[in-house]
């Protein structure tokens with residue numbers, strides 16, 4: 001579908017993408033982690049898109065298996081949610097993924 | 105107002121009360137912390153109350169100054185949100201507050 005193409009283009013053309021909800025603290029945590037690491041992610045607030053928000057959220061579930069937010073992509077690769085992202089950060093892997101993605 | 109009385113009765117008659125939203129991970133964190141500490145809080149899911157949910161949320165803001173969820177009360181006392189509750193837990197104060205409240 002066209003909306004599915006939009007998601008695929010978005011995550012391939014932007015090194016860091018976060019599908020988010022503006023009021024959600026788990027999403028805020030992920031956004032401020034990237035900011036702290038000097039990366040400016042593309043943030044898509046699903047609650048600010050009217051009816052397209054729920055549509056995107058369902059499509060993301062079909063594409064990634066994940067329905068929840070935050071939904072994080074780095075270098076076109078699906079990373080996961082807040083817990084997954086923090087786990088990678090503590091292991092030291094997140095910064096490697098970020099520099100690879102930004103370098104592309 | 106009558107709804108305001110309901111809140112005041114709820115927090116005075118129940119040792120631990122969490123105003124919550126069922127999909128919110130910060131609320132889940134607080135609920136599982138209390139469960140881990142052997143306390144069964146009274147949980148009010150504001151997203152499951154139809155139009156009364158937003159009404160309660162605005163009243164809670166008027167009463168406590170806090171609009172966000174989770175909104176936590178122990179022994180009738182306003183504790184705060186997820187971060188505040190975790191802070192008290194790490195300081196060792198949360199368990200003291202809980203035993204006092206449960207003992208009442």
Ligand SMILES: N[C@@H](CCC(=O)N[C@@H](CS)C(=O)NCC(=O)O)C(=O)O
Pocket residue numbers: 021024026067068069070080081082083084127128129130
């Ligand atoms: N463990 C996941 C939890 C994700 C989660 O439960 N997200 C909630 C918001 S905090 C959610 O998307 N709920 C459904 C919704 O808001 O539509 C993570 O770390 O990201």
Ligand SMILES: N[C@@H](CCC(=O)N[C@@H](CS)C(=O)NCC(=O)O)C(=O)O
Pocket residue numbers: 023024025026125128130171172173174184185186187188
């Ligand atoms: N620092 C606060 C953050 C609270 C917060 O921002 N809560 C969000 C959900 S995670 C909220 O209530 N947003 C407005 C809403 O859902 O109505 C805490 O630790 O509880």
Ligand code: FES
Pocket residue numbers: 023024025026027127128129130131
């Ligand atoms: S909505 Fe509360 S942490 Fe996501």
